[in-house]
Amino acid sequence: MSDTLRKPVREFVAGVAPAMAELGSDDPSADVVAEAYEIVSAMVDADGAHSDTELWALIGAFSGLMDTHIHHATPADLRAMGMMAGKRVFVDKPSLMFDTLVAADQSKQTSHAWTYYVHALRLAHHVVALDHVTQHVELQAIERFRRTLLTAISSAGLPRGPRDSGRRSTTNDAPVAQAAAQAEADTDAEVAVELPPARPLEELLAELDELVGLDAVKSEVKLVTNLLQVQKLRAEKGLKVSDSSRHLIFTGNPGTGKTTVARLIAQIYRTLEVVPKGHLVETDRSGLVAGFVGQTAANVVKVFDSARGGVLLIDEAYSLVRGGEKDFGREAIDSIVKLVEDRRDDTVVIMAGYPDEMADLMGSNPGLVSRFPQTIHFPDYTTDELVTIAGLIAEGNEYSFDDGARERLAELLDEVPRDRGFGNGRLARNVFEQAVAIHASRMVELLKRAENPTGSQARGSGAATDDEASEEPSAELLQTLTAEDLPGEITTS
Structure with a gap:
């Protein structure tokens, strides 16, 4: 029996039960425990595997909290009884409890639904963090759950966050600012001497959601974010974390929001402690390649130094392999590959350009493919x-x-x-x-x-x-x- 989920389950109960008590539940704690069980079961069933690790954690979390036979059960017992089968659909529709909290918030100007949302998503991430290998379908289940809850909150006209929290508005000025950022040409970013506080993850995801179009891009960024959260939880518990690259390839035409999304990713990475600063530095071939022997490597180091602790966006990266025999673009690529490895703990690199040309770039150096395993495509706007x-x-x-x-x-x-x-x-x-x-x-x-x-x-x-x-x-x-x-x-x- 494992107590890995005991703490997040109890935090969910402690956070949501007062709201249910306020709404007149006869046994608020028992009701919220049952809700937590549904959330955990849904995430266990997300990939259909129902591993021993997941089931022992479920048994350990709910033994003593629920008046059932679960305390004496084993993973084999739960599988034999089909206890988890079909549970995954829970994330696709707001539960009766969540709908009740949303209705209460509408009438009483409270923030109970948001409290549920925060604790429920945290609990979902804890469940997915149980297995050593995180499946893509599990990350998608977290995102479906997140979208289900946020859609219910937004449809009810409730704020995306606790009331009177002092957080910035994400319903008025932000879309305008983001549309302008999506439309303007790339410019070199300056590294701030004093960094502002890291922004809350939910605020950054809300800003991502407000961008016009880019649905597939948003989905990919959220999956990356969910994976990072799961890996962070595993690291905090002293569990083994797979050594996956954080570097990315962006493909698409100009003006499709690549720089805007890169800025948000830089801030998300900072909030999740992937990088310490979270600033974005933008460059291209002209900032990396020199005309004389020995200068290109020095230029690349200088640019990496400016991006240290943040994210480096290399636009039109494919142009590094476009020169002739005397061109130093390939020297720049060799230097990038080395520095990406040497500074993998504090600098993230995003390389951007047209799809076909970026494929040519990846084939130009064996070290690039393994260091840039994920590509996010930015389609043209309708x-x-x-x-x-x-x-x-x-x-x-x-x-x-x-x-x-x-x-x-x-x-x-x-x-x-x-x-x-x-x-x-x-x-x-x-x-x-x-x-x-x-x-x-x-x-x-x-x-x-x-x-x-x-x-x-x-x-x-x-x-x-x-x-x-x-x-x-x-x-x-x-x-x-x-x-x-x-x-x-x-x-x-």
């Missing part, structure tokens, strides 16, 4: 997603697209070929900036008409209304982009 991004960029700059402008913008975006190099979020920003310029010219013309209405009428400019011809542009006009403010076509060159 037209609807690009319209949303453009709208959020506009909102962040105190503009808005009216319905006609959004419809015309979608038409223009549909005409742009989705081929190699498609600009994605950056294209959305460029169109917005063009619209602002055209809009400014239109407003200047309206101002001229307001100052000289007789002259403007004499020139036959019949586009303006009577109000526009006689008054200065209103604040609403100054902030609203219409279909006539959009360019005739979108140029991508």
Whole structure:
């Protein structure tokens, strides 16, 4: 019998039972113990293996807490009775207890559902941490459970976090800021002299969720995050942790959010103590490769020094193998492979570029494949997603697209070929900036008409209304982009 789960089960009971008592449960502790049993059973059943390690931990956690025969059972007994069979579906639908807590929070302005969420996810991670080898399907089960609970919380209009906690808002300014970050070109990041406190993991995941599109990317990042949490728990318990690489490959066209996601991953890694600082340093071939013998290796070391304790993002990394015989790109690759290994405990590297070219890069050096085992692909945004991004960029700059402008913008975006190099979020920003310029010219013309209405009428400019011809542009006009403010076509060159 193992007591590995005893503490997280009791923490779940201690955290949730007061809420159930407040809601009038006859035996709140017993009710919450039964709920904890369902959560543990669901995670044990996630991979269908029902290992001895998992079942002994379940028996040890609930012996004495539940009035059943479980205290005298063995793993073989539980398997023979099919006690875990089918339990995995628990994570796919909010339980009656969770729905009750959500309803109470709606009516009483409490945070009981969030308390349940925090303790339940922690308990789920503890269960998955039991086996030495963590299965992908187990990490997916944690994420399904997380999504189930958060969807119920959001659907009820409840905050994502405890009420009055002082945490930043993740429902107003963040999407605008993230859309802008997704759309702008990469720039070199500076390493802060004094680091701010590490951000809470849930806050970072909420920011990830707020990014436009990228559903598959978000899923992959969350699976990586779940694995790191499980490995951290195993390390804290003195259990063996598999030696897996933290380095990543990002593939996709420009403007698909690779830099934005890399920044979030850097902060997630810091929060989970994978790296001590969590800053992001961005570079490319020009920052690594020199033109003379002996300088390239020194450049690579210098860049790695600036990223030490954080994450290094190497954009267009495939260009390192594009030179001729006298090119020093391959020297840079050799230096990267060495430093990735030497500094694996305090620096994470992400290499980014087009899919086919990144495959060529991986094949150029045998050491790269083992050190960069995971690839996350960033697909092009859909037209609807690009319209949303453009709208959020506009909102962040105190503009808005009216319905006609959004419809015309979608038409223009549909005409742009989705081929190699498609600009994605950056294209959305460029169109917005063009619209602002055209809009400014239109407003200047309206101002001229307001100052000289007789002259403007004499020139036959019949586009303006009577109000526009006689008054200065209103604040609403100054902030609203219409279909006539959009360019005739979108140029991508």
